[in-house]
Amino acid sequence: METEGSFGSLLRWAADHGISDSVDQQTSHSCLGHSLCICFFPDAGGRGLGAVRQLNKGELVLRVPKSVLLTTQGLSLEDEKLAMALKGYPSLSSTQKLTFCLLYEIGKGTSSWWFPYLKHLPQSYDILATFGDFEKQALQVDYAIWATEKAALKSRMEWGGVKGLMQESNIKNQLQTFKAWLWASATISSRTLYVPWDEAGCLCPVGDLFNYAAPEGESLDVMDVSSFSPHVSLNGDMTTDELHEEKRDTPWALTDGGFEENVSAYCFYARESYKKGEQVLLSYGTYSNLELLEYYGFLLQENPNEKVFIPIEHDIYSSSSWPKESLYIHQNGNPSFALLSALRLWATHPNKRRGVGHLAYAGSQLSIKNEILVMQWLSKKCHTVLNDLPTSVEEDNQLLCNISKVQDLQVTRELRKVLLAYGGEFCAFLETNGLVNSDDAEVHISRKLKRSLERWKLAVQWRLLYKKALVDCISYCTRTICSLSS
Ligand SMILES: C[S@@+](CC[C@H](N)C(=O)[O-])C[C@H]1O[C@@H](n2cnc3c(N)ncnc32)[C@H](O)[C@@H]1O
Numbered sequence: 001m002e003t004e005g006s007f008g009s010l011l012r013w014a015a016d017h018g019i020s021d022s023v024d025q026q027t028s029h030s031c032l033g034h035s036l037c038i039c040f041f042p043d044a045g046g047r048g049l050g051a052v053r054q055l056n057k058g059e060l061v062l063r064v065p066k067s068v069l070l071t072t073q074g075l076s077l078e079d080e081k082l083a084m085a086l087k088g089y090p091s092l093s094s095t096q097k098l099t100f101c102l103l104y105e106i107g108k109g110t111s112s113w114w115f116p117y118l119k120h121l122p123q124s125y126d127i128l129a130t131f132g133d134f135e136k137q138a139l140q141v142d143y144a145i146w147a148t149e150k151a152a153l154k155s156r157m158e159w160g161g162v163k164g165l166m167q168e169s170n171i172k173n174q175l176q177t178f179k180a181w182l183w184a185s186a187t188i189s190s191r192t193l194y195v196p197w198d199e200a201g202c203l204c205p206v207g208d209l210f211n212y213a214a215p216e217g218e219s220l221d222v223m224d225v226s227s228f229s230p231h232v233s234l235n236g237d238m239t240t241d242e243l244h245e246e247k248r249d250t251p252w253a254l255t256d257g258g259f260e261e262n263v264s265a266y267c268f269y270a271r272e273s274y275k276k277g278e279q280v281l282l283s284y285g286t287y288s289n290l291e292l293l294e295y296y297g298f299l300l301q302e303n304p305n306e307k308v309f310i311p312i313e314h315d316i317y318s319s320s321s322w323p324k325e326s327l328y329i330h331q332n333g334n335p336s337f338a339l340l341s342a343l344r345l346w347a348t349h350p351n352k353r354r355g356v357g358h359l360a361y362a363g364s365q366l367s368i369k370n371e372i373l374v375m376q377w378l379s380k381k382c383h384t385v386l387n388d389l390p391t392s393v394e395e396d397n398q399l400l401c402n403i404s405k406v407q408d409l410q411v412t413r414e415l416r417k418v419l420l421a422y423g424g425e426f427c428a429f430l431e432t433n434g435l436v437n438s439d440d441a442e443v444h445i446s447r448k449l450k451r452s453l454e455r456w457k458l459a460v461q462w463r464l465l466y467k468k469a470l471v472d473c474i475s476y477c478t479r480t481i482c483s484l485s486s
Helices: 004-016 072-078 080-087 094-106 133-138 142-168 178-191 240-248 251-256 289-296 314-318 337-346 350-361 368-388 393-408 415-422 425-432 447-485
Strands: 036-041 046-051 060-065 192-195 198-203 257-260 265-269
Touching (some): 072 080, 072 094, 072 198, 080 094, 080 142, 094 142, 094 178, 133 142, 133 425, 133 447, 142 178, 142 447, 178 192, 178 198, 178 289, 337 350, 337 368, 368 447, 393 447, 425 447
Antiparallel strands (some): 036 046, 060 265, 257 265
């Protein structure tokens, strides 16, 4: 594992190039130490930035000059060969170009100007596109499985589009593989920050060590910001990338970080006050847990922007004009403003919908009978979805416990025996990882096995949070029916 000391060369390099956590830019052997330090936060993102003193809300905590932002434009200016190569492929997307540029730069090895930064990039990622078939199926819920398939397909297609460029540029064979592409595109997806001149964003040395905290308070359901977004249309004709970009380009993202033209630097501000030793967090935007998994490879146990979708019949969609993506259940089990409104209209006789539309769209109950019908439908639906899933909340809780125990195993000699004893999905895990017939003594928790366990755990955590929200929704419906009937 990296230790604080191992970042010495990065922090020195960063200081030499003007990155600083201090307002008065003194020359120093480290760019940190005045406001921030690199720390390890095991339960909140691992490697991250901690406060070295009391930080006040709104205070500037880090500045990264434009010249140290890794962008396609910047790299092309430095390297004529790269610029020429890219010119031959004008139809590549900005993200494909930046991903290629990253691999190209990695290919230079220690002679790259960026080497002190590149050598500290994570070795692997857990974004959805890296999920194997086993982890994908472990998500259990159809729309999550589709999102995983779509993410993997997209990565493969993007890689396919860049193959010619990679061959022409003579980058090392091992950097031309799909595995290398997945790594690079996960780096871009999970670490780039928004800049106004390039849709793909930039890699920001040191600034990309901030871990994530969801923006709080802005996701008030009545506002339902995402559904009123001018870009999200009924037929969902916005690409995932555009959505990803849009989410990062929200005013909230700008409250704690953004590129500032007047100082030509990326500036980060404390989003709240921090005590010495606390982790300083950044909001990358508003994301549901599935989106966090897709773009960043983690999820939050408590996510104020979580959206839990259930299958909804066409006649419910068509009885109102709410966009599909606004019809969801919150993590606490409450139906979204739009879902309640749509169900109230659907439960109204078609001839009467026009007359009560204004009430339904304003969020009012239409009648006690209507409300009870809606609650009964919703509760039944959640029950059906839960019953149709292969495992229960209790089973998933137990499974997570067992996965954690395996992850904590110190002695690995008996690993296969332990895994087999847990049975169920553990047997499938052994099979997927080719461990069924291997000798006990030969089964070690290799790096690959650790990654598989971590991704499997993420999938189980996701489906468990999904189920818990449905259980809470059933309680919400029961409570509402009780209070309306009394
Ligand atoms: C921009 S990087 C942040 C620094 C990162 N921890 C590192 O070691 O380089 C984003 C990645 O950090 C991790 N991360 C950030 N916030 C997290 C959180 N709240 N919980 C778990 N992981 C988090 C995820 O792996 C994510 O893809």
